[in-house]
Amino acid sequence: xxxxxxxxxxxxxxxxxxxxxxxxxxxxxxxxxxxxxxxxxxxxxxxxxxxxxxxxxxxxxxxxxxxxxxxxxxxxxxxxxxxxxxxxxxxxxxxxxxxxxxxxxxxxxxxxxxxxxxxxxxxxxxxxxxxxxxxxxxxxxxxxxxxxxxxxxxxxxxxxxxxxxxxxxx
Numbered sequence: 001x002x003x004x005x006x007x008x009x010x011x012x013x014x015x016x017x018x019x020x021x022x023x024x025x026x027x028x029x030x031x032x033x034x035x036x037x038x039x040x041x042x043x044x045x046x047x048x049x050x051x052x053x054x055x056x057x058x059x060x061x062x063x064x065x066x067x068x069x070x071x072x073x074x075x076x077x078x079x080x081x082x083x084x085x086x087x088x089x090x091x092x093x094x095x096x097x098x099x100x101x102x103x104x105x106x107x108x109x110x111x112x113x114x115x116x117x118x119x120x121x122x123x124x125x126x127x128x129x130x131x132x133x134x135x136x137x138x139x140x141x142x143x144x145x146x147x148x149x150x151x152x153x154x155x156x157x158x159x160x161x162x163x164x165x166x167x168x169x170x
Contacts, residue, residue, distance in 0.1 A: 047139045055132040060085070062136060064095055065104065065129040068121035075120040077110060104128055 025033060048059035057065070067084045068074050076084070082092040096119050099105040104125030110116035121129075145153065 043143055046143055047136065050139045051132060051136055054135045055128075057128065057132050059136075060087075061095060061099060062129070062132055064092070064099065064119075065121060065125055065132075068105065068119060069126060069129055073120075074126065075108075075118045078107075078117045078119055081119050099125065102128070 044059065051062055052058050063085050064081065067081055068076060078092065078096070079089060081096075082089045085092060087095070096105055096107065100107065102125075104122055106120050106122055107117050108120055110118050148156065
């Protein structure tokens with residue numbers, strides 16, 4: 001992957017009508033977009049590699065454990081867990097199967113309607129999450145927050161909340 005965030009070249013060929021109506025990014029917007037996109041991708045990759053190397057838990061599995069640990073009774077409907085993890089149901093089901101093999105999650109039928117399945121974080125899963133959390137937090141701190149000024153952290157939060165409000169409306 002190229003880390004050149006300054007190149008404003010277009011990589012997609014479009015017809016004249018689409019090109020005329022497209023609101024192309026100007027050079028500064030293009031640099032900002034690419035800097036954000038590449039830095040986020042590199043950060044995600046670094047956090048995943050460190051977490052996996054130190055704990056044997058991928059970042060995706062860590063997020064599942066976190067979501068379950070923060071839920072009431074440490075359990076969620078599989079569909080809600082997939083939504084919270086921004087995952088397809090089939091991908092989440094596969095991941096939960098791997099976590100079940102480790103004894104960290106178990107599935108049970110939803111008592112409310114008998115149709116849905118719940119993913120439940122086991123005590124062993126919670127212990128694995130507790131052991132992994134310091135590695136994750138140190139990675140986030142050292143690779144992100146230690147690189148930013150308090151003003152940049154405030155701006156990052158403001159930008160993130162603005163984009164989240166927009167995307168949540170849709």
